[in-house]
Amino acid sequence: MSGVWTQVALAGIWGGLVAVERKAFLQAMFSRPLVAATVMGALLDDVPAGLFVGMLLELFHLGGANLGASLPDHDTLSATGTSAAAATMAMASGASSTPALWSLAVLLFVGLGRVGLWLDRRLERYAARLARKALASAEAGQLTRAMRQNLWGVWPHFAVFGLLTSVCALAGFLLGPWLEGLPGPVLRGLAWAYPAMASVSAAIAARGSHAKRASLYAGLGAGAVCLSVLVLLLKERL
Known part of the structure; x- marks a missing residue:
């Protein structure tokens, strides 16, 4: 049982990190579906699941662009949640990773892109309020406080999207035994x-x-x- 929670925690940490990388830190394309899902598969000992889920979702979301006020579906959450669920389903069922599992995971979790978009919009409002406060603090000469307020705008992305990715991984473990009866x-x-x-x-x-x-x-x-x-x-x- 401890192995299950370790995998769930790993999925959540990676899901949170790439959500932050997508918005605020580095932005070196690690949050793209192909990369995010493949690394997720490697962390959960199922590289094929991560690679093939990531490849499909990369193509699906390829036309989306985060430009100005235009927010596309959250392709990163879709990729990390779906790949985590696919890997943990295979692990829980005791079977090898197969296209059937990848298809089922995509069908069940691809809607996470819309969920992530909804959350992204609300977190943007929170981050905008903190940015205004940080600017006021900087103008008042309180640079340390301004830096702290800016950092607080990043943490909700890590916590919220990391938690959702962990839930997807846990759902995969719960669905795995059920697949044997299909x-x-x-x-x-x-x-x-x-x-x-x-x-x-x-x-x-x-x-x-x-x-x-x-x-x-x-x-x-x-x-x-x-x-x-x-x-x-x-x-x-x-």
Whole structure:
């Protein structure tokens, strides 16, 4: 049981750190879904889960940009929460990390991007109030107090997003034993859902690039992969 809480704590620490890196510290792209999820997988001893979940979500969120007052979905929370859940589900079920688990984790936790956006907006208001107070303190010559007030604006991101990532990791542990009871056809369907979701994510990324005929190529690529998955599923039934 202590191993479970260790993994949950590791997931929360990394989730909190990259949430801070995304907004206030370093900003060296460690918070991008591919990097954040892959490192999460490495921390939880399931690199494939982190890598493949991160690759799918990187494509899905590739068109989002945090510019000025425009806040996109919180791709970092989506990546860390989903990859943590995928890794801990595999660990709890005693099975190897498979596309079926990755698909299930994405379906269950991809909505975290919207949750993170909602939280981000509220934390921005709190940080803006502290920034005004810090500016007033600096103008009054209270530099130490101003620095402390600025730092207090960072900690809520670490605490809130770290806690949510830990909850996702714990949810994965709780869902793991339940997966053993899923019928074989359901697991096969989830396994085939992964390449279909990846192709749609790639299409979204291509569409967001605004390249010439991007929509056409994106639609053809996504359609080809989805059609291939459908044909293979039908062949299995025959």
